[in-house]
Amino acid sequence: MQFKKPPVVEAWIEFGFALTQEDSPWDEDKAKALITTCFPGYSPESFLKYAEISVDARTGKADFSNVQELFDRIRAFSGDKDRCVQARRNVFVFNQLNRTQWFGYRAMADAATEAVGQYMQFRGFNELTHVSLHYRDVVSIPVPNDEKGIRLPNWFRVYPEVPQEALGTMSAFRFDIQLPELCKESDARLSIRSLPLTGQEETAFKFSIDWHVVSADNKIKEIEAARGWLDSAHDALRSSFEKAFTPACLQLFEPLEGD
């Protein structure tokens, strides 16, 4: 089933690599050089750092006297801001946003495979540890005229059931579940949560639905195998996606005729 307005707002593919004996240092300058050398159409926009702090197990007090600031990752966006590459010491992530148009999985996977090749060459990696595929959907369900709210079973086939509360039903939630056997040698998880309403958007209830599929550790070692696994993970997610919503909800995504 194809949709005119798919709910996907973002998808990303993550590649993890085994550190080698000759692993070169990873710092802010190195990360900038990666973007400049391998991704000239991208501009670095942010850097994530972290600090290592020791905490006294008995008192719980943190020792700030000897803090090490360490560089974690870089993030760079393409000129049109539709794509983003992120790099850590041994992790590379390719993000695709649905800002104006969604070009589909194939386009994203092709671009990600090409980009990760550049990263591997720059960092000198040749062996993967894992690969993962992630989708984030945002589903907007119109507020009914009777102002009685919505019933989740009318829209979702996977939803939390909570006891009726004395002061009314719960309107905000988040729940996470595993999806075993979604595809072979992988760990799949689904996260559904309500999004807060803002003043301008009170015509619809919004839900964020994250799909994550991660390959089992050290089962995939080469890029070609990773691409094959990504394709099968995508197909499995596609099938689960259509099962996760009721026909009424799927209509919101405007299915294309013939499907």
Next chain:
Amino acid sequence: MFCPTMTANVVELASWNITESVSPYQDEQLSSMLISPVDGLHVGQTRYRFVRPANLNYLPKAKGWTCSLIGLTGYVGQGDTPEQAFDELKLSIHTDFQVLLRKRPFEMDETERCRWVRLTSIIDLLHYRTTTPIKTRELGQVSFRRISRPYRVKWISGENYRINPERVPAELMSCATGQWVEAEVVRHPVSHKILRIESVRKVSFRLPSAGELISLWENMPKAEVERGEWAW
């Protein structure tokens, strides 16, 4: 088919997304997260309660630390330790708040107005105004009434204050009846009742008589007002 999983696992899985509204990348300068919840700030006797709980963010730098309040841009404390950085942050917020608090809206330029809006979106201004005492400097005359020690102060506004020896400086109790004093008075922000007197200074003063007031009024120099067409 389904089984629950730990939220923490999913959060880690989703950590590379770029559409999350609350992301460690939200502000490049705040990209290292050492977060501590806070519901207000104290500087000396001044307390700033926040409209809602907020988070302090500590960021280690090559030399020292910075501390900022998530959701309040433009205020960053720096110091050799996180505690010093926090103290600096408090002082920068405290100083700017006090400067802007004393300005009327028309006295603020555009940047000051923006800063004031940002500050008051975090700090509960109504709570501050209704709980922070007012300090004034006032002139008054001590009297003994029928007891042999200071009993009341009559301020030049006409208001009488019955002295509570527990809440006035000891020096006030050494005044003779009829002594004029200049006092630093702490009043309740809403009722304006005197909470305590912080300090007093004996001064030479007397109220002019009615005849002196008339004489002053009559001998006041006259000013010429320019005549002309008023155009509104």
